[in-house]
Amino acid sequence: MSQWTKHDLLGLDDLTKEEIELVLETAKSFKEVSTRDVKKVPALRGKTIVLLFFEASTRTRTSFELAAKRLSADTINISPSTSAISKGESILDTGKNLEAMNVDAIIVRHSSSGVPKILSDNLKASIINAGDGCREHPTQALLDLFTIKEKLGRIEGLNVGIVGDILHSRVARSNIWGLKKMGANVTVCGPSTLMPRGIEECGVKVSHNLSEVIKTSDVLMVLRLQLERMQDKFLPSVREYAKIFGVNKEKLKHAKKDIVIMHPGPTNRGVELSAEVADGEYSVILDQVTNGIAVRMATLYLLLGTKEGN
């Protein structure tokens, strides 16, 4: 198997198919650790990992923190409200200071696209993008790929539909990169006001007909609808959206028998996904959460645990 050489994880745009496969393979071996009585391996003992979250998050922050702790690393939480950021310190200054404290990795989430790249260009610590603006959320896509492979045995050749607000979704963007590299056929589906112009150039098909997409899909990724988009006039009403693009049991009638329904969470039940479907037989939403820990352990291990001379 190929060797890991990357210093940071900024996005799936940057990764080769072989690198993605290496993460998935490594995650497989880490998944078992979280089912043990003693959920801990010493792989990253004495490493310092900073969680620098400028946006609120339960799932992603907790998942990374648990992943780091199960690898025996030391973790430090920094969130803007309790930090010098409120004193007007620039993000790069914060990064430089953390570097001076000899931290090994900075896991960063920020509402502006490109913040992880800026840190990566200027710091020796490994930077892991935990979501930047509308750009990428690479570990989410990696855990989605892991889950698809776990459920269906492969990714290549599968038809994957991504439904919802494609325009603002870093989850969609990272998944498109990852799925295409792994050989899947991707169709994006959503209101035209929430569809990025020229998205076809990424090698995806565009559809505005959810029923058509459902009929041919092996995997349906349903995106979270940010309810604040209503105010921005991207959508006329939540009810309208739910009627046309919400996934419910009725619309799944003509789906493949073993269709896999995914959602990055947290779900708006009754909006993009009916409660029945979210908790139903096709849903793998909680598997995604479980696999998130394994994929993040793999990511941290590959970035920090296997460097030569380290």
Place this chain on the structure above:
Amino acid sequence: MSQWTKHDLLGLDDLTKEEIELVLETAKSFKEVSTRDVKKVPALRGKTIVLLFFEASTRTRTSFELAAKRLSADTINISPSTSAISKGESILDTGKNLEAMNVDAIIVRHSSSGVPKILSDNLKASIINAGDGCREHPTQALLDLFTIKEKLGRIEGLNVGIVGDILHSRVARSNIWGLKKMGANVTVCGPSTLMPRGIEECGVKVSHNLSEVIKTSDVLMVLRLQLERMQDKFLPSVREYAKIFGVNKEKLKHAKKDIVIMHPGPTNRGVELSAEVADGEYSVILDQVTNGIAVRMATLYLLLGTKEGN
């Protein structure tokens, strides 16, 4: 001694006398750990314990976190303001996600009665109630029982007075269950607007005469007065309350010589308790805090450390 079989700690209502005794006995052996130079035992190494606090708390959160760390568990803090709760995720969804991350226990505090029960009914992780609405605060009552037994050698047959806002107090409710099961005689005392109707059916006496209660009590539990009750018109004024139901040296003149004065903290000095009494010879307030760690270590250990096949 009896074996521990409970999966959760929701309240003292649910525990048998034998189970309460088992917690107290186990706490006794853990109390010594916190006086060591190396305050740490490996009992829960590799376990993941989540502190899910929807209400602010220094004492209880810190006490649980220290208890978990002294047992070598990994801890994760989640508080609503920094979590997906603010994105409208339901509490049960949060719980399901934590379960999917293979956490071993969730310590939860919430302003609504019954939240720990809902989590317990739906999750495999052990749920520990750190205070739910006006219902129960079981570890507080357990540490109170532990402290009484430590100070007076027994609980059975003792006269215990509980003074203050009985109506809104989860501390009072848990203690009433616990004290009755352990064979104590309980008298509750407070303004009639703050006395739950039908409280006598729990097997307690009701008094509105503090001096009478003090005269016969072996133990006096003074409750914290939530000052916001004034606004709710439950009370005419703080000064009035302090005059009638505040415990001071003068009122203790006719108390038993070895009366034990307890308070769950934080105290409003000069309101429910004079500073002189809070810091005086009868007060065991800081012993309660010390014993809180031991009791919480015992609770976590019984719930997570001794399962078969674990």
Place this chain on the structure above:
Amino acid sequence: MSQWTKHDLLGLDDLTKEEIELVLETAKSFKEVSTRDVKKVPALRGKTIVLLFFEASTRTRTSFELAAKRLSADTINISPSTSAISKGESILDTGKNLEAMNVDAIIVRHSSSGVPKILSDNLKASIINAGDGCREHPTQALLDLFTIKEKLGRIEGLNVGIVGDILHSRVARSNIWGLKKMGANVTVCGPSTLMPRGIEECGVKVSHNLSEVIKTSDVLMVLRLQLERMQDKFLPSVREYAKIFGVNKEKLKHAKKDIVIMHPGPTNRGVELSAEVADGEYSVILDQVTNGIAVRMATLYLLLGTKEGN
């Protein structure tokens, strides 16, 4: 070498020259730990260290937390917004409660001068002042002294200029104590509205001419300008301040060739320090951050790790 006997670290006012030297010497041996692959020594395993920060801080809080973790201590974060402080509990009550939980050290930052002293007078736990009002910030001064000695080989006999808002600066105050004890010649320089009356009695020279100070200084400590001072009418405008007291390349023309420029961070680039100087060849700002971890490890180790019978 002399033995450490202090129980707390409240300020440099309290330390002897020998004690300061002992911290610096100890820090030297800990500096190497943070460059290892496994950045961890077991010196304080099983100790409980509380970070009680009433004021926001990235640098200092993170630095202390990392120092504690690299010594293998358990850490607990308490910040006022999530604590019982908001329930009106007094600081001393909080301290008494932490003491009852057998914590070994409390690292405290507070906007009121003297809070660490009050805790120290009343508690058995070691108190470490992480900044109190305008009084002292001892670990900042210790890391500054460490950095000067590292860069220039000595402190005795050096000319040190401290520039800026001397009146409100706990960093200035701690450094004046420390530098004088170590035998440096100190000149303070700033607007007369921001100069404490009678400061000469501390054994420092006062100057209002930055160029003069720069010309003779071996070390220039530039203080952060709290921009809120404008509102308080201490200063006419930021632009005016920057013009007269801001340090830039032009003003450094007549400086010594190996002048050392320091700043406690976070810097207001373009105000007290030009970006060019902050990132330039004379700046040791990031060395200060790196040395902060070593000095704080030394402090924690001397206070907690070497007591007899411990």
